[in-house]
Amino acid sequence: MSFLTKALTLDRRWIFLAIGIVVILFLLIPITLPVDVTPESQGVYDTIEALPSGSPILVAWDFDPASKPELEPMALAVIKHCFRRNLKVVAMGLWITGAPLIEQDINQVKANGFQNKKYGEDYVNLGVKVGGYVVVNTMAQSIKDAFPTDYFQTPLEQLPMMQNLKTLRDFPVVISFSAGDPGIKDAWVPFAHQRYHCIVAGGCTAVSVSEFSPYLQTRQLSGLLGGMRGAAEYEKLVDAKALATKGMNAQSFAHLMIILFIVFGNVAFFLTRRKRVQGAEGPRVQG
Amino acid sequence: MMKREIPLLITFLTGLLMVVQFFVPHRPIGQIGTGVLSWYTIIAGFTLLLGIDSLVGMHLKKLQRKQSGWGYSIMLILGLLLALGLGIFSEIKYGSALAFGSPFMYLYTYMMVPLQATMFSLLAFFIASAAYRAFRARTLEASLLLVAAMIVMLGRVPLGAAIWGKFPILAEWIMTVPNAAATRGILIGVALGGLAMSLRILLGIERTYLS
């Protein structure tokens, strides 16, 4: 059997190996591919940039572990940006299964150059409350009604930062990383923005960008990070290349790898065609 | 009679009621639909015990007969007992199995989540191997499959746009025109088929499920 004939019936484990190696390699090796910042991502950056130092900002983790690869890098980069600009970050979430992620992410940013940030003075983690837009509405009346205590069961009155933050209206800007509903679409835009006039920005997974982009046109969203690519753009904006930039590389090259495999398979197929008896295997739709 | 005709009658009457309530908004008929859906969750809640019985029964039998792989059956039963035990323990200690920081949620976070995510991520490998095997220009049909897939794949990454600026636009067109057309055709067909199937069931023509 020639090399090409063998290639046609390639053991699929070689493909598995190739995909695995490409992903691991590009996650570990820091190389920089040019990333163009889209206006949508720039919008998120500018929204945060426009806030005066010391302003409060509400950041919502509205996703669970399934969407972590795409949305967590955004959260990390945005928190870094907020800390750097000395904004008072209030973290929360609407997805119960995402609760542990909030604490993990903030601690990770803190450990990388922001050890001086004090809990209760510079940031607060309210934890997760289930109920979607009802939670947002309740927060507009009183944050304490929605979150009597923070994630660590401390009553809000005991947190110095929360003394001036009584309702949702005290936040000029809300950022949500939203994997679906509840999130930007059904809670933050119609309630936080439309009803209570907070500026809303955020991020979503690559698959749902087209669902969210109409809100950009109507300016109900002042910016949107789309998938791993959006996160990579944000990392460029805050000049902290991390998970998403690497993930983006891995994603592009794994994608390229699959395309190359398909091309290779077809080349081998055509070069060996004459030698083989014509047989129709592969996809069949009978009719 | 009791074994066959009455069940068929129950199916017919409940089905008819469901159709009627769709057209009658007035209370109480219009509210039957949502009410009955919550009834179903109750019924389904009970049936889960049947499943557990089957699963445990099968593996206990394996253990008794010392069939090959009986060691793994112990793992399975221990896993099941662990999850149930932690659920009950968390309920007693935290008031709810789903409370923050309860051992039951620990099991969810550090066992269920990684297992689910890892099984799901196997798709990254399988989508590659399936593509390699099936996307060959063997026949006209296979070529169409191949070309459409390649264009959309190239249209989705910056690399594709770098090769030819029109790839993203072309990919978008394929998704919104031919893909949408075929999807619509399939959906209409599926709906008509489902409609006929439901009708056959209500009329008692299709009764395999009661065998």
Add this chain to the structure above:
Amino acid sequence: MQNYSRLRSGFRKAQQLALNNHHFKNQGLRALLLFAWLALLASTSSAALAPPEDIKAFDTPNDAGGSNTITWKASPDDSLLLGYSVKRNAKPEGPFEEAGVVLKGQEEFQDAGLTDGQKYYYRVDARVLGDSASSAVAGPAVPSAQWFNLGRVNILAFIMLFAGVVLWYIARAKKGAKLFIRRIAGLDAVEEAVGRSTEMGRPLMFIPGLLSIDDVTTLAALTILGRVARKAAEYDTPVLVPCTDPLVMTTAQEIVKQSYSEAGRPDAYREGNISYLTYDQFGYAAGCDGMMLREKPGAVFLQGYFYAESLILAETGHSIGAIQIAGTTAVDQLPFFVTACDYTLIGEEMYAASSYLTREPIMLGTLKGEDLIKLLIVLALTVGVVLETFGKHWIQALFQ
């Protein structure tokens, strides 16, 4: 008012510049533009704002009561607004309280949670930051419940038509009329698959999808299972059916048992072959994969409603060299079955298969009925598109 329209174009431009300010790397310019925008916003709020017009309030049609609908024509200043606030009171003179808020560009609001038979009056305010303009008062509207949903007449008509056609064909079939049904290739392969498994001395595996008995796709899958089991019983080949739903499992057990007795081999039936794994989607996939690798079935049937696990199952099935016959109505998963399986029953073909396999004339009659309806749809689409092109919406109106 004039003051307003003049401002509008300038306002839009400034807003665009201020918010899309990534074009300006210069921070000072950006701040200046932002300031200009805010100044404009302040000046616009002091000018006269046009209220929404043509307010109508009426009982929400075709509902269970307790709700009124309010419609209006958007304010000429709609693009500048934050939105509309709908206000309600039991008397036309007020005081009005807010019933709800809607986004700009919208012209309808449903006010729910009202008392049937009571009168309500409405007013709609156009709102900008710090200012609003009130419309005239509309009403009274009196909420009530309806006994028939007139908006669904077309659906009722369609059901009648469909049922009528199907029943007519069933009657014809009962009288013994010959009904032709084309070959469905995936189905012809069933026999081949069972035969090959038997030759190789391997069992069959039937995966009935991820949904419970509450989905008609699952019922179609179970009908197919009945026929597969019948064939398997004739060949004396075991059928493994791992289930993710207990109700499906129990039903499948009964069906397979019945098939074995019909084939005259009730003794060969093994209940343990039809088992429950877990309700968890990927736990089920992991279990099915393990079963495939260890039991090495000669043929795998993937029939039912599937989600993302479809390709995990189909690729594993392929790797053990089994003939795979898939069938699903899940449009999202069809691409994966078509690429990884030997035969795929696409959407409606799966329903057709379940009736085709029985070979009962009545079943074939319902298939005929479906086809006639499909023909009508094809005609309606063709004529409808032509009519639409000429600006006539008769056919479109039937499908609203």
Add this chain to the structure above:
Amino acid sequence: MNWTLLGIWIGALLTLCIYSFLYKDNPFYKFAEHVYVGISAGYLLAQDYWVQLRPNLFLPLWNDYAQGQVHFGFIPAHWYLFIPGILGLLVFTIFIPKVSWMFRYTLAFTVGVFSGLAITAELSARVLPQIGGTLRPLLELQNGHVSPWETFCNLFLVVGVLATLIYFFFSKEHKGFIGAGAKLGVWYLMVAFGAAFGYTVMARISLLIGRMQFLLGDWLHLMR
């Protein structure tokens, strides 16, 4: 004891056990598979009680008795919940051969309800909107002129829907006009399947990246 660290180790080892399956079936995969099936079955049973049975059945009935909301001294206000409760209990009759047919009442009820719901749902949610969405004017006007490209796209779409529908004709042999239509339908199907496949690839790769970030980052601390 650092519970989080232990959790990450458990998660990482289970992840590796599952991945070992890509090479071939082996004891590690068998271990992870059986543990997964067992744990998830137990987990869902416990969750089932908390999310389904307790709030929908037990709690309302318990509250009725506890708060004295009963008619005639013993019929609770939520009396109708006994119907699904009894139907639910009937499934256990399959363990008693003599009355095992009673299980069919539950089955018949469930099948009836959902077949009935399917009839109206298929029509209102699928057939009518899909047809209505296809009924569009072929000629697309832009600034008063016919846009040839848009018009072509509309025509292409409508032809595709018709051809796909013709493919699903069962009572005619695929010959002649029907045959040509069905053939065109198959081409549309193939393009659609290819496109949908290609569209999904990226999302699937990001799942793998997520797991690798967990292994290389959270577990091994190789990424920073």
